[in-house]
Amino acid sequence: MSFIEEQLIEEEVARTAIRGTIVRRIWKYIRPYWKSCLITIISTILSTLCDLLGPKLIQVGMDQFLMKIGDPVVAIRGILIISAIYLANLLLSWGLTVTQIRHQVRMGWNALNDIQTDVFRHIQALSLNYFDKTHQGRIISRVDYDIEALDEVIVWGLTALLNSSLTLIGALIFMLRYDWRLSLAVSLVLPPLIYATYLYQKHGLEAYRQIRLKSSRITSVLAENVSGISVVQAMVREERNLRHFSQVNDEYAEKAVYGATLFHTYMPFIGVMSAVGSTIILSYGGYLASRGEITVGEIAAFLLYLGMFFGPIQTMGELYNSALGASASAERIFALLDTLPQVRDRKGSHPLPLISGDVSFEHIHFRYDTTPMDQWILDDINFSAKQGQTIALVGATGSGKTSIINLLTRFYEPQEGRILIDGHDLSQTTLFSLRNQIGIVTQENFLFTGTVLENLTFARPSASRDEVEASAKALGTHEMILGFEKGYDTEVGERGANFSAGQRQLLCFTRAMVAQPRILILDEATSAVDPQTEALIQHALEVLMANRTGFVIAHRLSTVRHASLIMVLKSGKIIESGTHAELLQLGGEYAALHREFTRNSNT
């Protein structure tokens, strides 16, 4: 099972005490909908009162008109009046219920909508350092699972709490008004009931955790087997894997049955308490009735009110549990909202005007949050690139190539030194105006769901179809796109799964071309494609790089040899720089890399 999934399950079952600050912050989101909130509360209280009135009416009917043998005409009229009142009560209760549901949903969903939008908006503002530290699954679960957890409590919890507590208290009050001794005797069932509910919630949560873990294990074993089916079959592992899967299933079933056993111990216990309560009424109540201290109708009402104890206690137990869960969710949500973006527009920063593309790095020192404090990822980097030049970055993994790109795009900010574009210090400009003029193609080749055209205009939604086609023609990708099932209108599957790696890459190039950026960055963008596609990519690259400042990171030295400037990085320092010819002449690191490369590709 994937580790992150396990952690997400742990988060799901985490419980936190409800703190005042959390409640206040949630209240801020509910306050704009206070009218709905008020209507919900009033209608809930009234409808609960309506429900409480039922047994009372039955008692009055029984005692006044059915138990005594009086004038039948009066009795019949009386019982019909009681039924009519009961009917009216029912009608009122119906109207109140409808009002309550409509308003509670409006209040809760609107408030949640605002919270969720705030969270999503805030995530957009956060810098990449946050995404480096936090697993995607977690961030997604903040916007997704945690909101759902709040939904349960904010939308349904408030009315459930109100309804349950009022019902419980109301039933007790009605009972007390009939006879305090019998009420006290019946109330004896409450403490064990509450304790049992507490125990069940506690152990039930742990059982739930175990069940979730085991069930996600089933999924991951299955998923792995399906994705690796070719290896499974090639290595003839079917029988062994089937045994393993069956065992994982058994483990799950065991936990699920344990969970069910807990539930089916708790529920019968409630049933036993209900029987005990009724027996107290029938015996002690019978004793009181035989002495004429309580009426038979009141006994019936007692039995009916006793029935109102059990639902609310169960509900409040569940509610208590989900409120603690929601509180943990809320803490996580607010922690995210309180995280300040590392890179953000400073006060007084100005938008970058249309740039021509001169870039210079001055004494740049940089490390990530995760880098030890005595190390630099980039150690005193200095260079300048002129408008229209192509700069190639070469070096082993971890030498700092990508970090240079990360600073140029201001995904991160250097600890020391400054970066200038056309003479503007990047730290004094707005993020939007910078990134709007930079195009970047990374190895990931990420595409969004939507049509090909929508993906190509991602960076510049205003681009017309003609402009897009012109860009594609210039790059040589127009033919390829027309070859797709529906050309430019072909739907892109999740993350572009319906295209080959090479096709995705060419689409990303086209996307960058449509964006018409002033500075273009290619990060290891050319790899893993067949020779024909590679030829196409090479051509596209030349077109893309023309007339704009370009930064290229590539393993294949063939792609960098035409660069205006090649910088060789090692442990965060530029150790060599110059043109292809100059560096070969120098006979240093680049020349050595080049020798190895040639030997491998040419035999």
Place this chain on the structure above:
Amino acid sequence: MQNSSTSEKPTYGLRHALGYLGKYPGQVCLSLGLLFLIIGLELLLPKIIGYWIDHMKMALSKGIAFNFLAVAALFLSLGFLREFLRYILGPTRNRLVHRSLSDIRVDFFDSLQRQGFPYHGKANTGDLISRATSDVRKLQGFFFACMFLSVDIVVSMLLTLCLIAWIDPWLGLLVVGTTIPTFLLVAWFSNKLGPQWGEVHRLRGRMTSVIQENITGVRVVKAFAKEKEEIGKFSHSRDALMAKALSAMDYWAARVPFAQFIYGLTLPLALGLGGYHVIEGKLLVGQLASVVFYIMSINHRMGSIGRFMNMVHEASAGATRILEVIHAPYELPNGARDFPPTGGDIVFENVSYSHTPDRKALSDISFTIPAGECVAVVGSTGAGKTTLVNLIPRFYDVSAGRVLIGGTDVREFRLQSLRQNIGVIFQESFLFSATVAENLAYGRPHATQEEIIESARAAQAHDFIEALPNGYNTVIGERGISLSGGQKQRIAIARAFLLNPRILILDDATASVDPRTEQKIQEAIRRLCADRTVFIIAHRHSTVTFASEVIVLDEGRLVEKGNHQELMQSNGFYRQLVDSQMQHDLISPS
């Protein structure tokens, strides 16, 4: 999903799914028996209360002695008995249901493992997983609903109606009069609501995928400064969800409480009518009280009708989707012969293969490879290279012609025996999330530590494995550390080494690795080629050079065959292929 060759497509439904419960008849009978007992006890309790009230009334008015304590004791013991039976029933029926679901999942898994490459090529992983998880979960709901909820609802409602009618036929008629319309209304509304909730669910899924995509693609979003547009996209999907959810909820609020109201009418009407009968002396007040308690106990069952309908509705689609996979026909009939221990020459005799009826992936290919040779298969993308080698371990079966090993048609071998003797290194090095050692020993789980290390050394993987935090016991994959493409490939090679197969098939991936790693991989492949028959699908032509034989494919046809030098001299298709690769991949030889 279905094999397209079968013309009529059998449909599987809930009836077939119920067959899985039928495997445990004892437990089914026990569960149902307990359920009936519980229902019976539940119907007795209001009767006792009615009896108590009547006798108490008589005791009060006429002074007839009434031992109310004995009645209370009876009530208590029946109540205890009922709860005891429930306590037994719960785990019993849960065990039954989970056992059946487990059987379904295992059958599902078994069926998937037996399906060949054509099936898996078409199938979508996410879809298969959702069938095994969410569809099975729906079946779980259905099993409970069908086995217990439905029996509970139908039996107890019918019995209650009979009991009420027996006490007072007019009251019985009244209850029938409110129950039937409520029943129909609830059924009708839940039918109407089903699609609406489905739509809400779909919109929620769409919003979730907007969120997921945004967060997975965060670099692209930031690089193009598209945060505002993304917020707009999110709000758009959120608003659509909100609007639909609110309208569905309003629809619900306008109807379902109304149905409950209709049923609620039973009580005041029964009170009026029953009260009238009591005053007329046709009915005892205690009997009326029992009726009131009966009406209340039906009330909460009314609520579960809607739930039951939804469960059945959802489950029937789910059952079909699951059983479709379980009963999908297997495409590979098994042979009976064992693979010869010495291997043998590999012969392709007029082999053709087509993935789809209208297009041949391979046509009429014939060649012979003597045992122990190393063959390179080259050709441009889509030429049929992978398809060709996949015919040897029967990942696909030929459409025409024969593939022979040592003179025997591969289809005559036992599948297990055949595949155990063929090692395959796929283009994508799929590793399992387990330790490095477990991954290496995947094909031979009983290999010794020494053998594992030896194979890793041969594959040039030992050094980097040793450098991992826990060496060979380091967990890799999702759960542990992630390896680079080149490292994964070397582990896949070592895994095949350990198998020591007679025939080896290697789809040499052009993973993006730096020149040093590339050299190490080449060295590993070179060693693997010694003393066995090897097929290499070569993407970089440097791999070709240590092959004694090259097979050149173009659009599914064998166009050239020979060694590297011969083919270069003959100036044919192979020469063109090599030259075109040279042009942009290579720098002029120094």
